[in-house]
Amino acid sequence: MHFVIISGAARTQSKSNTAKIIAAFCEGLQNGGNTSKIWYLSDRKQWKSAKIAFEENENILFALPLYVENVPGIMLEFLACLSAKERPGSRISFLLQGGFPEVSQGRCCEEFLKTLPAQLGCGYGGTFIKGDMFGLSLMGEKMEAKLLQPFIEIGRQFGENGAFRRETIEAFSIPEYLSEEQIRISNGPLRYVQRFAMRYFARRLGCKTKLDAKPFCEKELQETQEETI
Amino acid sequence: MRLLIINTLPKVHPAAEKAICCLTEKASECMTFYTEDMRITPCIGCNACWLKTPGICAVKDDYEQILKAYLQYDVTLFISDTALGFINYKMKHVIDRILPMATMYTRIENGQTRHVPRYNKEFRFGLLYAGKGNQDYLAHWMSRFCLNFHGISLGAFPIEAWEEVCACIS
Numbered sequence: 001m002h003f004v005i006i007s008g009a010a011r012t013q014s015k016s017n018t019a020k021i022i023a024a025f026c027e028g029l030q031n032g033g034n035t036s037k038i039w040y041l042s043d044r045k046q047w048k049s050a051k052i053a054f055e056e057n058e059n060i061l062f063a064l065p066l067y068v069e070n071v072p073g074i075m076l077e078f079l080a081c082l083s084a085k086e087r088p089g090s091r092i093s094f095l096l097q098g099g100f101p102e103v104s105q106g107r108c109c110e111e112f113l114k115t116l117p118a119q120l121g122c123g124y125g126g127t128f129i130k131g132d133m134f135g136l137s138l139m140g141e142k143m144e145a146k147l148l149q150p151f152i153e154i155g156r157q158f159g160e161n162g163a164f165r166r167e168t169i170e171a172f173s174i175p176e177y178l179s180e181e182q183i184r185i186s187n188g189p190l191r192y193v194q195r196f197a198m199r200y201f202a203r204r205l206g207c208k209t210k211l212d213a214k215p216f217c218e219k220e221l222q223e224t225q226e227e228t229i
Numbered sequence: 230m231r232l233l234i235i236n237t238l239p240k241v242h243p244a245a246e247k248a249i250c251c252l253t254e255k256a257s258e259c260m261t262f263y264t265e266d267m268r269i270t271p272c273i274g275c276n277a278c279w280l281k282t283p284g285i286c287a288v289k290d291d292y293e294q295i296l297k298a299y300l301q302y303d304v305t306l307f308i309s310d311t312a313l314g315f316i317n318y319k320m321k322h323v324i325d326r327i328l329p330m331a332t333m334y335t336r337i338e339n340g341q342t343r344h345v346p347r348y349n350k351e352f353r354f355g356l357l358y359a360g361k362g363n364q365d366y367l368a369h370w371m372s373r374f375c376l377n378f379h380g381i382s383l384g385a386f387p388i389e390a391w392e393e394v395c396a397c398i399s
């Protein structure tokens with residue numbers, strides 16, 4: 001089968017977690033004898049050909065990061081320029097990934113995604129949700145490869161019939177919620193480790209203030225108001 | 230009650246004009262941003278507002294005044310067109326850019342991970358929409374969005390039903 005994959009990420013391809021996930025996913029597709037072509041909506045020059053690819057192909061996968069509980073604005077903008085297909089036989093599936101660890105965080109977006117294929121004259125091939133992806137690009141090559149590994153198998157299984165199977169979702173789209181034990185650890189000692197790690201990454205990126213800095217606190221706002229008066 | 234309105238509909242939109250006019254009268258103070266007159270580009274997902282210049286967006290356009298206004302007003306009302314049953318992309322661009330209001334730090338609240346808020350403020354957000362929106366879904370999404378920004382959702386209403394918002398804010 002041939003798949004058209006459209007990345008709805010706003011971040012440039014070289015830095016995007018979605019792009020890395022797509023690469024691993026396509027490796028799996030290819031292992032199963034499938035072909036794919038990828039378009040990145042972060043590059044507006046690709047929109048025209050992405051739109052044509054959407055129109056001319058039957059197997060479409062949108063891969064996207066969760067943005068404020070839903071589809072990123074640029075993906076919504078792209079969707080708005082598509083017309084519903086008149087010829088039956090096309091199918092749209094979604095690979096949704098987010099920063100928070102729980103799969104349940106993606107359910108509100110999934111509810112919207114489910115409505116899209118019918119509105120675009122297509123069938124629905126399911127939504128695969130994965131959380132905990134924020135740090136993918138921050139953690140170094142070894143950890144990155146480990147986090148991406150499952151997407152190779154997910155891609156292979158998806159390629160078998162061009163839709164997300166229930167078994168794939170049950171095996172890989174986890175956890176729906178964190179366990180009580182995980183919550184206890186996360187809100188306890190892990191919180192300090194996480195903060196330490198975040199500060200370390202921030203310093204490496206050139207951050208010079210506290211991560212919880214309040215640049216627009218009352219005092220600063222008063223000053224800017226006085227300036228504009 | 231100090232009211233902030235962010236309107237992504239065209240300035241000439243009878244229903245929106247009426248709603249804004251009436252809501253302005255009801256509020257003790259009201260400020261309206263017409264994004265049609267502003268340059269607001271989409272979030273580029275660079276995470277600078279979390280990790281590099283905490284609280285400050287790396288994209289230098291007209292959005293910073295909106296970020297400051299979120300903090301200055303008691304209630305923010307989004308006025309948006311709809312597409313595919315949801316808010317349209319113009320409003321989603323505005324809302325995606327709200328990220329600097331949260332910090333990178335997280336904690337688990339009521340069983341789900343949330344960002345630790347950057348400011349000590351309980352936001353109140355409401356949505357008025359034009360066109361064929363799915364009201365139940367929009368209300369559900371608003372409540373989810375508010376959860377992540379430690380806010381309270383006033384709900385989502387068709388623009389003609391702006392009086393419903395009055396009941397929530399008075």
Ligand SMILES: Cc1cc2nc3c(=O)[nH]c(=O)nc-3n(C[C@H](O)[C@H](O)[C@H](O)COP(=O)(O)O)c2cc1C
Binds near residue numbers: 010011015100131135
């Ligand atoms: C504007 C914005 C909003 C986000 N909203 C959410 C969210 O609601 N839930 C979540 O789990 N992650 C959220 N994230 C985190 C991203 O989904 C996550 O970091 C993802 O891996 C980014 O993929 P990308 O590098 O391809 O953009 C948000 C990130 C940004 C920049």
